[in-house]
Amino acid sequence: MLENQPWELKTALLVIPGGADLPMCKTxxxxxxxxxxxxxxxGGKYIGICAGGYYSSSRCEFELGNPTMExxxxxDLKFFPGPCRGSVVKGFDYGTEKGTRALxxxxxxxELPNIAPKVPVYxxxxxxxxxxxxxxxxxxxxTYPDDIDVNDNVGGSNAAAVLCEVGRGKALLFGCHPxxxxxxxxxxxxxxxFAQVLKTLKAxxxxxxxxxRSSLKKLELKVNEKETHMPNLTPLFLCSIDGASGGNLIKSLESEIGYQIQNVMDVGSDKFAINKSMNYVHETENVRAVEDPSLAIKQIFLCENETPDKYLTPNFDIEKFKxxxxxxxxxxxxxxxxxxVGNTFMYGEVLTSTSGLMDSNFKFLPLIPDGFTITGTIQLLGKGRSGNHWVNPKxxxxxxFLLKIPQSITANSPVVFIQYLGSMAYTQAILEYGVGYDELPVKIKWPNDIYIKYPKYVGENIDKDSKEVTHTKIGGILVNTNVFNGVFYLVLGAGVNVSNEAPTTSINSVIDAMNEYYAKTGKNKRLSHLEEExxxxxxxxxxxxxxxxFKVDGFTPFLKDYYKMWFHSNQIVTLSHKNGAKAQICGITPDWGMLMAKDLKTGTIHELQPDGNSFDMFNGLISQKR
Structure with missing residues (x-):
């Protein structure tokens, strides 16, 4: 990513963590x-921690004179102009805690007022x-204490953490592990x-x-003033619109998989505890989940004939959604x-991953009905492209949701287009939410990301050739594919920022800006915030x-609407993997959805794969992923 993808404009902070710096030197x-x-x-912001601190200095001097470790x-980076020298405590041993101290x-x-003058750190x-x-x-x-094993003999500063001005940017470097x-x-x-080390650090x-927190503020980062903790997993509520499909799914699971012990079922990567009534939910509310949410038993409650109490789902109204x-x-x-799609669905206030609960469970996936849907409020193990994971906030x-496609029809309806359909459907849902919402500045970035104009640009006229970053990502689509008995089982995952203001923006923030613009210009309009349900x-x-x-006619009938929704018609781009050749985007291929860009010099049409290239829209740069 650092070498081949356009990460700079969308990176708030680059962190090089601890470990060993020689592999970084090589790579x-x-x-x-x-x-x-x-x-x-x-103007970028950078943090180097321990090995990252050594690596970011003008010179690394580790265990000088020790023939086995020196x-x-x-x-090369030289953010700190002098050497970083260690180990400040003798006894270091790779992969163990033998040399660990709470210094x-x-x-x-x-520089950092209003905090304790002495702080024990690992x-x-x-x-x-x-x-x-x-x-x-x-x-x-x-600074470190005076009795460390490697001292700054000249000047005696023993600097443990430094802030370096680097051009217009800043580098925060730690020799320790705060x-x-x-x-x-x-x-x-x-x-x-090490038990005593932990005792000291915990106290x-x-x-x-x-x-x-104070150190991060020196980088001018926005930092939470209150400590936050990862929430516990909450129950998953299995429902259906027709009032029967949820129960039928449970019967199918019992017949095909069965219970491992009591009501616990091993479905692959996860274990599900199946509860056929809501009575037990009150007994599980205060049970703390296993520390690692991926190992916790997921509690599923069938609620075909009743709806969970509102206090169990405070952030989502299941009845309103139905x-x-x-x-x-x-x-x-x-x-x-x-x-x-949506008839049979499962909701959880806090869950692992809406996609992972399906596509990571090879026993569960073949048994769930077409269109089965999982949604939630907070994901602890959200999944994205290139193996990215994150905590999905409120x-x-x-x-x-699950989509089944027979392999026999994929020649006419290639599965690569499912991601395009997803971004189109979500964009259309936003624009058709109600009267006036078609003015929301929402567009698709090829192939399947959903972007919106920053609130500060609402009502502003931006030159079409401007390199200014006027839009930001608010949503995206990810499709995972499995095949069972000649049928594609596609799990389409989607996420859209409805109301979370940081770190970028949300749809509702843009709606606020539009309402301010309407009031300022005298227009008698006002849009309400979007409701998730x-x-x-x-x-x-x-x-x-x-x-x-799509299953009948393929993607061709959707091409015209896709072009209306995207950013890129006739956009001039630079193809970094073609020696910087200039090309004009002229559409996508109707067979496999590849981006077509016509070389302005030679007239050659380059076809670029969605998962093989990275597109920096505002710099007009397309680079090949490796």
Whole structure:
């Protein structure tokens, strides 16, 4: 990614963590280092921790004179102008806690006021930034105690954390590990002294968090003022519009998989506890989930004939969703059946991953009905492209649903187009949410990302050739594919930022900006915020209709509408993998959905695969992924 993808404009912070810096020297040499240096000097923000601190200095000097461990030599980034020297505590051993100490660093209260003057932090192989007090572009944020094993003999600053001005940017470097949460460290270490290290770190954890928070603010980052914790998993409620499909699914699971013990079923990567009534839900509310949410038993409650109490689903009105879905299917003249998208659905306030609960469970996936849908409020293990994972916060609406396509029809209806249908259906659902919502500045970025104009640009006229970043991503589509007995089982995952304001923007934030613009210009208009239940029902209904047509006619009938919704008609781009050739986008191929770009010099049509290239829209750059 650092070498070949256009990450700079959309990166708020680049972090190089601990470990060992020699592999980075080998991998980052040349192009990657040049890009990192350019990113920071132009105003980017950077953190280097332990090995990342050594790597970001002008020189690494680790265990000098120790023939089995010595690492010494110049480094390319040079954000800190002097050497980083360690280990500040002797006894370091790779992969163990033998050299670990809870060192009490002294905070520079002139730079970081209003926090504890002494903060114990985890140190294992860490370095100090030599002669940090000599450099005009360096501020010392914290220092090691005097009795460390590698001292800054000249000047005696013993700098443990420094902030470096680098051009218009900043680099925050730590020789220690202030980011380590003691609750996540292994207290079963074979090193007896490590138990005392953990005890010290746990007893002083608040001071560590204050130090880290204050340090991040020196980078001018927006930081949570209150500590937040990963929430526990909550029950999953299995429902259906027809009042029977949820129960039929449970019967199918019992028949084909059966119970491992009591009501617990092993469905592949997960274990499901099946509860056929709502009575037991009250007994499980206060049961703390396993620390790792991927290992927790997922509690599923069948609620065909009753709806969970509102306090169990405070962020999603299941009855409203069911009413909206039924209404939208009727208005679109679609007859809902057991295989309609959304008819059978499962909701959880806090869940692992709407997609993962299906496509990671090889026993469960073949048994669920076509159109089976999972949605929630907070995902702890959200999944994206290139193996990306994240915590999906409240306000970002996640949903995944199953689509079955016989292999026999995929020649006319290639599965690659499912992601295109998904982005089209969601964009259309936003624009057709109600009267006036068609003015929302929402567009598709090839192939399947949904973008919206930043609130500050609402009502502004932007030159079509401007390189200014006027739009930001609010949603995307991911399709995972499995094949069973000649049938494609496609799990389409979608997420759209409805109301979460940070770190980018949300649809409702843009609606607020539009209402302000209407009031300022005297227009008698006002749009209400989107409601997740209604938007989700609209999206599922539109997608079901599109998908029904797609299975018969392929993607050709949708091409015209796709072009209306996307950014890229006639856009001039630079093809970095074609020696910087200039080309004009002229559409997508109707057979496999590849992006077509006509070389302005030779007239050659380049066909680019959706999953093989990265598109930096505002720089007009298309680079090949490797």
């Amino acid at each position: 980052f040499r040349g192009k990657i280092n040049d890009r990192i240096k350019s990113y920071v000097s132009k 690492v010494s030599g110049p480094r 009490e660093i002294s905070v520079n209260l002139n 140190v294992n192989g860490g370095g100090l930034f030599v002669d940090a007090h000599k450099y005009r572009n360096v501020k010392i944020l914290a 980011e380590f949460d003691p609750d996540t460290l292994d207290d079963n270490s074979e090193v007896p002294s 002083t954890n608040n001071s560590r968090i204050d130090f880290l 009413r909206c879905l039924t209404e939208f299917y009727e208005l679109s003249n679609q007859k809902m059946n057991e295989n309609s 306000g970002v609406l996640p949903v995944s 209604k938007l989700l029902a609209k999206f599922l209904t539109i997608f079901n209709q599109m998908f029904t047509k």
